[in-house]
Amino acid sequence: MGIQDTPRASRLHIGLFGKRNVGKSSLINALTGQEISLVSPVPGTTTDPVSKSFELHGVGPVVFWDTAGLDDTGPLGRLRVEATRQAVEKTDLALLVLTELPQEELTWLSLFREKGIPVLVVLNQCDRLAESSLLSDAISQQMGGLPVLCVSAKTGEGIPQLRQAIQEAVPDDFWDLTITGDLANEGDVVLLVMPQDLQAPKGRLILPQVQTIRELLDKKCSVMSCTVDCLPATLTALKTPPHLIITDSQAFPTVWALKPPESLLTSFSILFAGYKGDIQAFLDGANAIAHLTERSTVLIAEACAHAPLTEDIGREKIPRLLRKTIGQGLSFDFVRGNAFPEDLSPYDLVIHCGACMFNRRHVLHRIAQAEQQKVPICNYGVVLAYLAGILDKVSFAK
Structure with a gap:
C-alpha cells in the first residue's frame, strides 16, 4: 500500500454472494473495468473469499470480496461456505447475485437483514436469459419486493446502473465518521506522544499514528510529535499548551503527570475504539x-x-x-x-x-x-x- 492510498480498513467493503458460476468474479471485473478477479467456467474456481482494493468511480475507495459459491458441497465445500459466512462479518454492502429463482439466497438475505447489512439483488447474465424481465419480477416477489438489477458482466448491460445503485446504497454517515471527532478542529495545536518500540520497527510509524496525522492535517490542525522522553522539552518549546495530547495508551501515567491542566488527553487506542467500534x-x-x-x-x-x-x-x-x-x-x-x-x-x-x-x-x-x-x-x-x-x-x- 502506498502512502497515498486509503487504508483497507477504512474502505467500503462490498461482498458478492451467490451460487457457483453466477458470475461474481466477472461482475467485479465489469464494475472495475479491470481483470482483477480470476474468471473460469469451472464451478468453484473461487474457493475462499478473495479481497480486492479499488477506487470505484462515484463511490470512492472500496474493497470487493469475491466469495465461494453458496451451494458448494462436500467437506471442503462446507468449509468454503463457512468462510463465506465469516466474510459477512466485514461486509458493509452485499450484492446478492443470481441467474435463476432464489433458493439458498433467501436464507442469506435473512442473514444480511438480521445484521443490518444493505443488500442489492443482481440478476446477472441477462444477455443469455430468456424473458429476464419476468424472471426479475419473480425474484423480487420472492425477496419481499426488493428491486432487482438486471446486468450482464459480459456485455456491460446494466453495469452503470449497478454502480449508481451501489453509490446510493452506501449508508449516509459512512464517510462522515472521523478518528478525532470533535476533539480537534481547524487551528488547534495537537501533540502526539508516540513511543517507538518493537511494535513500530525502525523507519516506520504504526497505522493508527499515520491515519491520525493525516486526518489532523486535513482538519488544518498544527501537529507536533515527540517520544515520551522528549515530552517535557516539547511542552517547553510550545508558546501555549496544546489543545489536545494524543498518546500511546501504555504511556498514560507518565503523560498524565506531565500534561498542562488545560490540555485534553486521549490515546490512539481510545480514539480507534470509537472510530472502529462502540x-x-x-x-x-x-x-x-x-x-x-x-x-x-x-x-x-x-x-x-x-x-x-x-x-x-x-x-x-x-x-x-x-x-x-x-x-x-x-x-x-x-x-x-x-x-x-x-x-x-x-x-x-x-x-x-x-x-x-x-x-x-x-x-x-x-x-x-x-x-x-x-x-x-x-x-x-x-x-x-x-x-x-x-x-x-x-x-x-x-
Missing part, C-alpha cells in the same frame, strides 16, 4: 474489571496476526497489569487475526485491540456477539486508562 460498550466493559477474581478468564483479541514480540501489549503488558490488580490466578486466552470464538461464555471479559486492521463493521459484529452472550467487552486503551486511574479524566471523541 465506545460506550467499551466503557461499560471496563466496569467489569472491578468484578474479576482469580478464578476469572479474560480473552485478549488482536486484529493483527503478527508473531508476539517481547513486551507485547496484549500478551504481556495488559495481563501483567491485570494480574497485579486482580491476582496471579487470573487466566488469559489469546486469539489473533480473524480467529474469534463463536461461544464467549467461558470468558468474564473480552479485551480487544484498537482494531486498526479491521473495518468498523467487523468490530461492531464482535461487540454485538459479546453483548448477545452477555459478556462484557473492552478495548486496550480503555483498559489501560482504567488501570491507570484516569479513565474519568481522558477525553473521548464525539
